[in-house]
Amino acid sequence: MKENLKREIITTSDGSTTIHFPELDEHYHSIHGAINEAKHVFIKSGFDHILGARNFPELNILEIGFGTGLNAFITYLEALRISQKINYIGVEAYPVPLDEIKFLNYVDQLSALNYQTVFDKMHQSSWNDRTMISSSFFLTKRKQLFLDIDDKNCFNLIYFDAFGARVQPELWSVDIFEKMYEALMDKGVLVTYSAKGSVRRAMQEVGFVVERLPGPPGKREMLRATKN
Template sequence: MKREIIITSDGSSTIHLPDWDEQYHSKHGAIQEAKHVFIKNGLSLFSKQHISILEIGFGTGLNSFITFLEAPKTGLVIDYVGIEAYPVALDEIEKLNYVSQLNAITFNSIFKQIHQQKWEEKHRISKSFSLIKRKQLFNEINDKNIFNLIYFDAFGARVQPELWTEEIFKKMYNALKPNGVLVTYSAKGSVRRALQTVGFLVEKLPGPPGKREMLRAIKK
């Protein structure tokens, strides 16, 4: 499948898949979307504690890198697990401009380390951030009561509807601790209903630039 590096509306890059007309991040702003959906409406709910985060769709590593940058500001110690069935090639990663766009040049080596580290192994990136990357299909996830927060960042339901089903969201529900939170950029009615069916309390929130709404779900 053809893949292209494109620049989104906020100046940050992403990977575009022309055959699907789909991007790894919003064309309206990759960094803006990540900060709004996953940091403002997810990570910011926690402070001064030790938490575990599961990312569904590790992809370019943008969400994990921003979370690494945010951890010291919040007093959090974060154990981060990123799930990705089809890892992005390192030559594509080198073309992404997240380090410069985030004014994080001093952490350029960390961004590289995130992508170069071995899969299936836990790595201590800093005092406040550890990372495990798991090469795994989403329907193979069987974690139980481990995570405080899930970043659900799979490709959209338009192109991969099988990733947005009750079966998958039941796995997410099981993976969360009580009162755990799932956040996603999607606001589709079918997604909201699937989350509710498996037991989540779901709320609509204002979406990132270019998108009217997003969803946040809580395991009650």
């Protein structure tokens, strides 16, 4: 991803905002609904799925592409609702500037005005430090290239939310998914909005068992991969 590209805030179909790169015709989230996509792909198909199968004293989540913090914030709200302790690691090579974050309307659209300070704290917290967002939610934002990830057997769940393969094909390669496989614990799960055949084959090549699932609004399918 080239730096210094023109960026603009746009409103998606469900009323929530996202960031658009006109030169690339690429968005941080689906234009059919940023919040709807996050809830369907990462919460319903990932977070709810894995917690429906097992109990975790602490759920360890790795997000590939921390971006606007939407997935982290929704995960916080869901974890609060069910009293689940979370250790959340968000990797981002090119952090979104704070002066853009203030134009994102997720707190309002999620009817979570009581948690505005939580959303703010997520973005204002220092990079590469573990921050206590609440007594049961710990966040570490890592400013890091995805190719430099070298975690081993650390995570129960990965939110794979990188820019699309059309724009950054190197982020959807066998090399990257091998790193994801190694980062997961046994029976760990990776979910992503992508359903490309090349992505599915790369996941399978490194050992994942891959499922095609119904996609979020505007997308027919998505993928969920499990480490066996």
